[in-house]
Amino acid sequence: MWEVFVRARRGVNHVHAGSLHAADAEMALRNARDLYTRRGEGVSVWVVRSDGVAASSPDEKDVLFDPGNDKPYRHPSFFEVPEGVGNL
Structure with a gap:
């Protein structure tokens, strides 16, 4: 069994x-x-053996993602966008 990843266009x-x-x-x-x-x-195709993919389980959500909630500086809402900056 293989997992397939496709890139639609460059970039x-x-x-x-x-x-x-x-x-x-x-x-x-x-x-x-x-x-x-x-x-x-x-424009590009990757194939990866399914047994070579490591994935988390939805049951592990709290263990994996809750530690990030106590670090607000990692969220984009923590930063002010300076005037004159169009796109980041």
């Missing part, structure tokens, strides 16, 4: 497109290209 992030079965990386890449970019909507 944007790869986004998870789905999963597929393949015997090896080369076949997974070819199958991903055929399945997820058949209309030319991608």
